[in-house]
Amino acid sequence: MDSLLLTYTIFLPLVGVLPILFIPQKGEGGKDVIRWIAFITSVVVFFVSLRIYAAFDASKAGFQLVEYTPWIKGIGASYYLGIDGLSFWLVLLTTFLTPITIVSTWRAITKRVKEFMVALLVLETAMLGTFMALDIFLFYIFWELMLIPMYLIIGVWGGERRIYAAVKFFLYTAVGSLLMLVCIIGLVWFHHAQTNVITFNLLELYGTHIPRLYEILFFAAFALAFAIKVPMFPLHTWLPDAHVEAPTAGSVILAGILLKMGTYGFLRFAMPLFPEGSLFFTPTIIALSVIGIIYGALVAMVQPDIKKLVAYSSVSHLGYCMLGLYVLTRQGVEGSILQMINHGISTGALFLLVGVVYERRHTRLISEYGGIAKIMPVYSTIFLIVTLSSIGFPTTNGFIGEFLILLGAFKANKAAAVLAATGVVLGAVYMLWMVQRVFYGKVTNPKNLTMPDLNWREFLYLAPLVVLIFWIGLFPNFFLNKMHTSVDTFISQVKVGQVAKVESASKFGLKAGSYHSGKYHHNLPLEKGRHTYPNKHDGE
């Protein structure tokens, strides 16, 4: 079964969609059947993805579990899947979070349950496909496919301003994507001009030599599409609206996984495809990341709405991820990938937790709460643990990610690291202030007195997240070990690209484009680029 493992993982959710379509949702009975089918499907997907875990060999460089089938021969598009250490945990995060989200909607989504579950499962397929696609055409299809179910989830099941938020989300993302599409075509065209082959195969395209100006332009377009998704300052304003209006499940998926598409896009596409363009924009991106970290934290601090606070905290946290990627040190990049996972877990958990009280009180305003610690002690304890994870308390996952990113950044760019580290202080400020206003003090609002503590269902979907928070915090090597080889490859790929381009400009003229072409095929043992580029920053 391993030969088609990735395909199974991607399309199993759609298999679950089929029976759901035939079940009438009149009455609670039918709705429950739909919920159970969706839940069981997502659990099966998770178990299938564990097979990926078993089959993945972290010591091998390059892509694994590869599936390749020519698809549209006329334009050279193929059905090409594979994973490596960069996407491995993101895939598992997706299959892990989806069942949790489905359980969380059990009582929260009561209207159009069928459509909701279909949207969620289609979304899972699209997300998994995006993380696994190695053909840029295929990638683009999955990338755009994600947009539709998410648009519906916000627009149909959302809050009062859901239409505004959904349209904003859609337009923002679509604008970036269309520019990216133009540049994908441009990239393929350049590749065709050099090799006479039309292909969307990412690994073939990696070696393409593109004139400097075009490379910068192409990178800018890709970066725009991905930066919107991340979201990087100042392209972030769709996020608070989308989060506030989306139902809990939507926020969890959005923050937990969809935002990672942006950072993953940089990692897989923008940076290795256009190393020189990436180099050109490095100062800008580092500056924007640091601004995002501080700005996001400050704006989060003064939000009256818990969900908005968490949304702005995402801007801050994702700023760390981008910083880690762009300092191009091992600690930075691995910390960044780990922080993507961490953010999925802790921010996902925060949205779930906000959803818990929202279901009870139908408000997200901090001022409506106060003194909750007394009324819901178990809930408060879990909230505090997740808060600690979010502010990077040692022994939790957040610490490992932030520490590695800042360490990596400090090696490469001290000023950026010092500024970014102030975000650690601000993070404690906004989270603890919120915790104080929600949980401590006397109960001032009598409506809160009757709120029941977590029920078993809620406890059970939060517990795995808490376990992971400490698991990553105490045994990060278990997670980092899967990344080492791929991250080394990634760094050398980008750096060699940058050096090669610089050299080519000075010495070899246009021919230098073939300098490293063909190196990154999955079936070839990778020659480590590091040997050709002594990297003095990575102490070994």
Next chain:
Amino acid sequence: MEHYIYLIPLFPLIGFLLNGVLGKRLGKSFVSCVGCASIGFAFAVAALAFYDLLGRHPEERTLVNVLWSWMAVGGFKVDLAFMIDQLSGVMIMVVTGVGFLIHIYSIGYMHEDESYWRYFAYLNMFVFFMSLLVLGANYLVMFVGWEGVGLASYLLIGFWYEGNENADAGKKAFIVNRIGDFGFVLGMFMMFLTFGSLSYLEVFPKAVSMYESGAISINDISIVAMCLLLFLGATGKSAQIPLYVWLPDAMAGPTPVSALIHAATMVTAGVYMVARSNVLYTLAPTACLVVAIVAGATALFAATIGILQNDIKKVLAYSTVSQLGYMFIGVGVTAYWAGIFHLMTHAFFKACLFLCSGSVIHAMGGDQDMRHMGGLWKKMPITYVTMLTATIAIAGIPPFAGFFSKDEILWKAFQFPYYPVMGKIIWFMGTLGAGITAFYMFRLIFMTFHGEFRGTEEQRHHLHESPFFMTVPLMILAFLSFTGGWFGISPLIGHALGGVPNYLEHFLEPVFEGSMNILETVPTVEYGHGVEIALMATSVAIALIGICLAYYYFMARFPELPALIKKSHAMYYDLIYNKYYVDEIYFRVFVYPIYYLAIFFWKIVDAFFIDGICVNGPGWLVKKGSYAVSKVQNGYVHTYGAFMLLGLVGILWFFLMP
């Protein structure tokens, strides 16, 4: 056989988990048993390890226990590992020993609290993290403990979280500490960049060898930066200027917490850290100077605030800040062992003082204002005697513990090898501070225990000596406050007593060996015994003067003289009474500007500019524009006809014009 060290943190961890998860259901006696037993076991293991150390050759007294590789990315490798050597051995004995006594005391003090289980769970958690801090074999494990004790402190300060000011104080403590931690983290980065490791056993030898090989010189910029950044962390955790402001507020927590966390153990973590990093600080004289100046200023500054506080715990809080200053003077002037010595004696007498104040507060029914007390010694003799013992110790009267340690620090400050002149100034600040200390501490004793009772009738009836669980720890700590200084008798006095050796200095020597070797190359002025005796006499005399003044003001002419001074020197009185308005200044300079900046970012930059103009602006334009254009499509034939005509004219013009 060094693989048992992990048991020291493990027991408190188990206690924390048991009490946290089951404590509410299983009742108070279960919670007390688990809470105290876990610390008791930890103390037993610590004692065993200490005994193990004593049985070894001085050069082999370093036990390392590696649990697992925590993080390994590229060249960055950190193990989750514990280490016991002479320094952490002394520290862990103090932490678990004093911790155990305070746990016992808490059984009596907290017995009526409804969240009894939560209290013991947090207290166990504190000891767990504190032992990580002390036992960590590298800076990162220390940092885990460092932040962890901050969390325990946050939870315990805000233990009675229904009062918003308690929750505020907890949050303030955590955030101010985070500012320090910001420095600590950057210091670690500098260290990794310079030495490629964070492990004690790699960093310090490498620093020494790099110094010997000439790769780094004295006052190398990277080492100075590293030390200053780490010291920023220490000013947070150990409440030094400028980050001391959280500690007085932290008194909102239960009194045993103040004793354990905010006096005896956690706040001394910074001193431990500097002493641990002694090689680095010795290589960075500038950093030493900064430490010593900040410490001297803090010692004096906090002591002056202590004079006018009326809340018994606040007096002790400022006294703690001041005493921590003394410890930092010690480690700052490269007399590392003296700093640790004072850390130890201070743990005894300050824990004793806090627990006594807890006993007083207990008797007063929760009232902490000394203006309501007076004459308590008759009602609570054990508390009185023990507190008096500890007060004499802190005032620095021989042969009580505080005298030996404080005097050693002042003597070493006088001989500061790197900056002899600054050393004298710091000595002067410290000696002056010692006099003030004696003054405000005896003011506390006189106002609390002597004179007439000034509280309500109800309080008068309630007055009682505390139960057995509380008085026994008091007596043990008082005994230690009396005798604790005899472990570190200076050579001069030791000689006079007939050859009593300085056990502690001798025991700690190997830890500071690297620094001492470096310091040997620094030319120092040798002072004779005469100078030492003179300085010693000066500080004792100044302490005695302080006590006499306190007697005059607060016994002989109380309350009319203090009231008179309050009137005649109103300005100075207000300034000191309001703690020099430092909190207010911080609010004006940092908190409000950041808050308003955040509001500005949110309302103006985000909502108005980015979202309003840049994002929704084009949307609005398109909407309005298309609305305007759509007017053309109005369905009237004559409009369309007119447009056709216009179009025709246009085409003709295009083709027919040359």
